[in-house]
Amino acid sequence: MNLGITGKRALVLASSQGLGLGIATKLCEEGAHVLLCGRVEEKLIAVADQLTAAGPGKASFVVADLSDRDAAETLYAAAQAKLGGVDILVNNTGGPPPGTVDTPDSDQWRTQIDTMLLRVIEISNLCLVDMKQSGWGRILTVASSGVVQPISNLAMSNTIRSSLVGWSKSLSNEVAVNGITVNMLLPGRIRTERLNQLDAADAERTGRSVEEVSASGQASIPAGRYGTVEDFGNVGAFLCSEAASYMTGGLIRCDGGAIRGV
DSSP states (O other): OOOSOTTOEEEESSOSSHHHHHHHHHHHHTTOEEEEEESOHHHHHHHHHHHHHHOSSEEEEEEOOTTSTTHHHHHHHHHHHHTSSOSEEEEOOOOOOOBOTTSSOHHHHHHHHIIIIIHHHHHHHHHHHHHHHHTOEEEEEEOOGGGTSOOTTBHHHHHHHHHHHHHHHHHHHHHGGGTEEEEEEEEOSBOSHHHHHHHHHHHHHHTOOHHHHHHHHHHTSTTSSOBOHHHHHHHHHHHTSGGGTTOOSOEEEESTTOOOOO
16 A cells, blocks of 8 residues: 655654654655654664665654653754654653552652653644644654553553543644644554563562563463564554545554453
């Protein structure tokens, strides 16, 4: 399928590795011009060079930390300078530490809310200016299956990412008339460094080995395995495509059937 995004300009947050990189890679394979974002310049240089060499799209990068108050302005200025604007925005943030509701103190809550919620809203509002002017846009926010079925020992993630659900749906209703779609993509257990860290934390908490935790996790998924970053990137790129122009306001799962609810 031709996704119809050749030459589109995409800003992908937290994209030097993991889920963000999975979507950025697929967008570049489809001919989009991608601006990567991360905190480690050396890693971004290597990834951008790799994506550009593979083509047919091209990749550049900006070093930015989403916990910084001026991160949204930094990202948008870089997108204007390096892409000339933004057609596709993929909101993606790192996850908070595992724990129960009463584990973090108020300062930790504020830091994570700033990073995972406010930065997403701020950068989206900036990029919407370009999208409204062109009459075409895609805003895709990566969240977690925990917004549908809360995940044990991930209380901060469940809480903050759920706030984005109401924001995303409200925004989708407001901008659909401008040719802009707004969706959320919910990963289940996708094999990333973040998942490895969570399995390790679960192992420590329960006294099991990491291998036992991983085997148990995979056995609980109807598909019988953890997802791959490529699995996730394929779905993300489709939601950013011309082909998905009538899909908006949705919560799309990429979880191998792990969520038990309908």
